[in-house]
Every structure is written in structure tokens, then in C-alpha cells.
Amino acid sequence: MPELPEVEVVRAGLEPAVTGAVISGVEVLDRRALKRHDPIRGDFATLLTGARLRGAVRRGKYLWFPLAGSSREADVPADSSTGSDVLSGGDVLSGRDVLSGRDVLSGRDVLAGGDGLAGGDVLAAHLGMSGQMLLREPGRDDKLTRIRLTLDHPEHGELWLNFVDQRLFGGMMIDSLVPTPDARPAGFGGALEPGAWIPRTAAHIARDPLDPHFDDRAFFAGLARRRTGIKRALLDQTLISGIGNIYADEALWAARLHYDRQAAGIPLTRRRDLLEQVRGVLRRALAEGGTSFDAQYVNVNGNSGYFAHSLNAYGQQGKACPRCGGEIVRESFMNRGSHFCPRCQRKR
DNA sequence: AAAAGTACCTGCGCGC
DNA sequence: TGCGCGCAGGTACTTT
Known part of the structure; x- marks a missing residue:
């Protein structure tokens, strides 16, 4: 959750x-x-x-x-x-x-x-x-x-x-x-x-991207070393913490990156943009009190957040991509769903 | 060493 | 209505 x-x-x-x-x-x-x-x-x-x-x-x-x-x-x-x-x-x-x-x-x-x-x-x-x-x-x-x-x-x-x-x-x-x-x-x-x-x-996890001491350059360098897909890297809490399946999909959508694109092959400018999108998505979600689809996620009073209304990719399979109008699809990846727009998030 | 696979759990909603 | 199945937002440990 x-x-x-x-x-x-x-x-x-x-x-x-x-x-x-x-x-x-x-x-x-x-x-x-x-x-x-x-x-x-x-x-x-x-x-x-x-x-x-x-x-x-x-x-x-x-x-x-x-x-x-x-x-x-x-x-x-x-x-x-x-x-x-x-x-x-x-x-x-x-x-x-x-x-x-x-x-x-x-x-x-x-x-x-x-x-x-x-x-x-x-x-x-x-x-x-x-x-x-x-x-x-x-x-x-x-x-x-x-x-x-x-x-x-x-x-x-x-x-x-x-x-x-x-x-x-x-x-x-x-x-x-x-x-x-x-x-x-x-x-x-x-x-x-x-x-x-x-x-x-x-102690083993990295700082999260909203932490003022988060090391941007170490993150970019870490991505450049990864011989794996970018979504796996985003979900690796020892590289960057706080991101899970929802916000990984949302940030990748915002950065127009395919979830399985090789992390190491992404140019620095796009790695920078990705980190910016990660921060933007997390901050917006925080401002709306988090994401909840049901009573599964609630705040300390038992109330739900509103960010579910702002999702562009996660759980949006079958719907039109808010950016290009293409159809958002869901693929199984790492035993969980990956949601993306095949039209504006191409692997190559 | 890094990357991938597997185990850990319960409850809900869906289609039949 | 009842039942089986697929699905769920994560991490730690093991294997390759």
C-alpha cells in the first residue's frame, strides 16, 4: 500500500x-x-x-x-x-x-x-x-x-x-x-x-528524493551503472527510497520512459528530468493526502487521500493517455502491474 | 557482486 | 449465493 x-x-x-x-x-x-x-x-x-x-x-x-x-x-x-x-x-x-x-x-x-x-x-x-x-x-x-x-x-x-x-x-x-x-x-x-x-x-536504504540531503549525482551515477530496467532501479530502495509501484509508474509516465528501458542507457538530461518528475509526483501526492483506492490506505484518522483522482497511468489501463490519447496498457512485470502508454513511452 | 527469483500473508472483488 | 481465482500499494532472504 x-x-x-x-x-x-x-x-x-x-x-x-x-x-x-x-x-x-x-x-x-x-x-x-x-x-x-x-x-x-x-x-x-x-x-x-x-x-x-x-x-x-x-x-x-x-x-x-x-x-x-x-x-x-x-x-x-x-x-x-x-x-x-x-x-x-x-x-x-x-x-x-x-x-x-x-x-x-x-x-x-x-x-x-x-x-x-x-x-x-x-x-x-x-x-x-x-x-x-x-x-x-x-x-x-x-x-x-x-x-x-x-x-x-x-x-x-x-x-x-x-x-x-x-x-x-x-x-x-x-x-x-x-x-x-x-x-x-x-x-x-x-x-x-x-x-x-x-x-x-x-540503515541500508538510500535517502528519499524529498530529503534535502539526497545526493542527486550519486543517483544519476547509480542509474548509469545499473544493468537492468529503469523501473526496477526506481523500486530499489538502496538506490532511491520511498518509491513504490504507483509512483514508479506515474513518474515514468511523466518522464515518457518505458518501464523496461535499460537504466544505464538513459542520457543524463533524461535522468535529471526523471528525478524531477519523481519529486513532482511525490509532492503532488503528498499535497493531496496520498493515494487510496479503498479503505486499504487511510491516514491516522481512517480517512482516504485524494491522489487517486490524479493518476495518469497507474490503474488507468484501457483509458486514454491524458497526454497523447493513446491507450494505457497494463503489463505484468516483476510479478506486479506496470501501467504505461505504449505511444509516448517507447522502449527505443 | 549484482540481478533475479521466491517466500512471506490475508481479504476482497470478480466472473462463472 | 457460493466458490475459485486473480489481484493487491513491499521487503528480505536465497539463488544464480
Whole structure:
């Protein structure tokens, strides 16, 4: 389901509700929704109960919520003999400034709660194909809720956060932060400055094209090296993140590129144009609240976005191409649909 | 090493 | 109405 615009709608919707909230209850209704959680680090519910959420951060389609460290961690003496990063003066492993005892990720004092958590741990989430994060009045259940967090917010009071996922390709986990390879802020955190720390599970993906630190030149060079079709390259989250099947088809339509054209053979000017189209499509979709065809994709209140009305190629098979009037076709590719206009998106 | 294939899942809508 | 089938917006792991 959700690609960058949809995940960003979720992030922005959650941000005011989770920032500063304490997790007062955790119900894991289906353990398969924890499949990326490493049980060795402790029980998900136990670790999370009592922890305080500090914000909501996103890179591409990955979401995470930095947690305040546990009381136990806060008692750790300022011992610079272990794991301290000389250059930053901070503790690489925990994301905490060892000398000052303050949390370098937020600049705030580490709070008690979430016993067993290390400073710099996060609640990480991926929505997969069908995941939703719904904010509800306590007592309001949703069918297919897999994990429920009860949030206690100093201003908003008590809320349920239902993680709903039909297909169970998504999930939640507790993860630790590692330094970003380029030492720049990890992702988009709204009001929260995420710092140059990223969850281990998301560390391998590239920045997304709306990230101010996205490296355009590295992307163009990466495309030039790919011996594969351009759509495969766009969907490769290690090259550029946040794009899924819908926006790949839409951006390729806008750039007049055939989905299976060899990435390496595309001239630089057209690679530049493609990136511009990618950004345009993602920004427009975001402005309309994301794309939804049904209740499968919704924001945190359960409402749908409007971008489905603006699609030019995705799902438009049989209809006229809005640009040239040719007929949009759907072809099976990579076990999914590719939608394009054979007239203005020619392979050669 | 990079690229392609496969596994992971459930529910819905469609045609018969 | 009931049933089987195809379809779904993603990622991680394995194989080549």
C-alpha cells in the first residue's frame, strides 16, 4: 500500500499525538506483526511499556519513534572508557552524550521509563503492503489490529494507537540507532531534529528524493551503472527510497520512459528530468493526502487521500493517455502491474 | 557482486 | 449465493 506520500501523511498525523506521550499499555494481538523484532533484546511489550516517545521520523517508507532511555540507562555513570566517539564527544552506541548525561538526539534530559531500553533505542515500524496506524479513542477497536499501544499524552490524554495490517507484510520492532553513513540527519522528523542516527534495519536504504540531503549525482551515477530496467532501479530502495509501484509508474509516465528501458542507457538530461518528475509526483501526492483506492490506505484518522483522482497511468489501463490519447496498457512485470502508454513511452 | 527469483500473508472483488 | 481465482500499494532472504 503505502509509499512515501502515504507514509509521510501517517508520520505527520502521528507526530502531535506521540510526541511526549508515554506508552502505558502494549497489546501484541498477533505476534507475526513483530517479525522484525529481535526477541534477544527483550520482550517487545515489556521493553515498551513505560517508555516515552519523543517524535516521529521517516526516511522513505520507514518510520521510527525515538524513545526516551530507561531509568537503568540513565544511571549509567559517565564512563568515557567504553565506546565513546572522540570526534563527536558522544556515545556512538547509545546516541547519548556521555559527558553531559543529556540525550544528543533531542537535547533533552533522558527520561525514566521503558525499563531495559538503551538510550537511542527506537520503536520502528514499516507498513508493508497493507499496514495502517490508526489513532482512536480508547475502546475503539479496528478489525485486523495486530498491535495496540495505549498512549498517555500530557495534553491530549489517553489514546489508542492501533497498528492494523491485513497481509502482515508490515510490522513493528524495537531497534537501535547506528550512525548514518554520510553523518547527516537520518530523515524527516517534523519538529524533531532526528540527528545523524538511523535504525539499524533502515540503515541500508538510500535517502528519499524529498530529503534535502539526497545526493542527486550519486543517483544519476547509480542509474548509469545499473544493468537492468529503469523501473526496477526506481523500486530499489538502496538506490532511491520511498518509491513504490504507483509512483514508479506515474513518474515514468511523466518522464515518457518505458518501464523496461535499460537504466544505464538513459542520457543524463533524461535522468535529471526523471528525478524531477519523481519529486513532482511525490509532492503532488503528498499535497493531496496520498493515494487510496479503498479503505486499504487511510491516514491516522481512517480517512482516504485524494491522489487517486490524479493518476495518469497507474490503474488507468484501457483509458486514454491524458497526454497523447493513446491507450494505457497494463503489463505484468516483476510479478506486479506496470501501467504505461505504449505511444509516448517507447522502449527505443 | 549484482540481478533475479521466491517466500512471506490475508481479504476482497470478480466472473462463472 | 457460493466458490475459485486473480489481484493487491513491499521487503528480505536465497539463488544464480
